[in-house]
Amino acid sequence: MNLSSLLSKKRINLSLKPGKKEAVIRELVYSIKKGEDAELIISTLLKREELGSTGIGKGIAIPHCRSLAVEKLEIAVGRTLKPINFKSIDKKPVSLIFLIIAPPQDPGNQYLITLGKIVQIAKEITKKNLIQKPKTPEEFISLINDLEKGLKRRK
């Protein structure tokens, strides 16, 4: 499955208000679920962050977890107006965040496959210095689509 097909314009916020890591995660989760379900996801994501930051370096973070609260794999993307502290592995602030939530039952391990793909795409984004390039959610999806095609061609 293409990564771009899992993205939805409504869940791409390219002008996310900068704030604490938890507040930014919260805002992205609330674009997927509300209330009790959202709180469960946030608790699990924060527990994951306690294990080590999902800030993979060079300005990108990929918070992720499985949760009972979702029926299918869900992705939200946020780009903060100013870089925020995410306690990343390279200690650099983060401005692009891919948030991934998968259901516990996940035949074919789509979750780990998608997570792997996002890591690859994120590396391409940083390598080509594209974090700030897309101006709209449509442009963002189109960029991911192009990067994905490029990666496939290389294989």
Added chain:
Amino acid sequence: MNEDLTQAHLKLLFDLDNLIDDMEEPKYQKIGFKVENEARLLLLRKRNDLLKKLPKELAEIYERLKKRYHQAIAPVENGFCLGCFQQLPTQLLTRSQEIITCPNCGRILYWRKK
């Protein structure tokens, strides 16, 4: 104990167990997410603390189911238990606020909020 709080602890325990499983999955580590052993032990401790917050009988059921099926909780979708894919009796479908188990496989049922 307050039923809502018990349900919240149960759901978080289940999500944490999935997190622990993923961390131990070689494919996960291959992606590049390294987890230090110390952090892993801390998470296991938190998991056990959460288990202790459940009523003793429920904690025992949860652990027994986890041992047997790996995943002790199964979501309900369109009246089916997603653990064993059996249709649930109609009378159970009105009890989505309670902690109940699937009459077929015994997993704890979870109704997602609509």
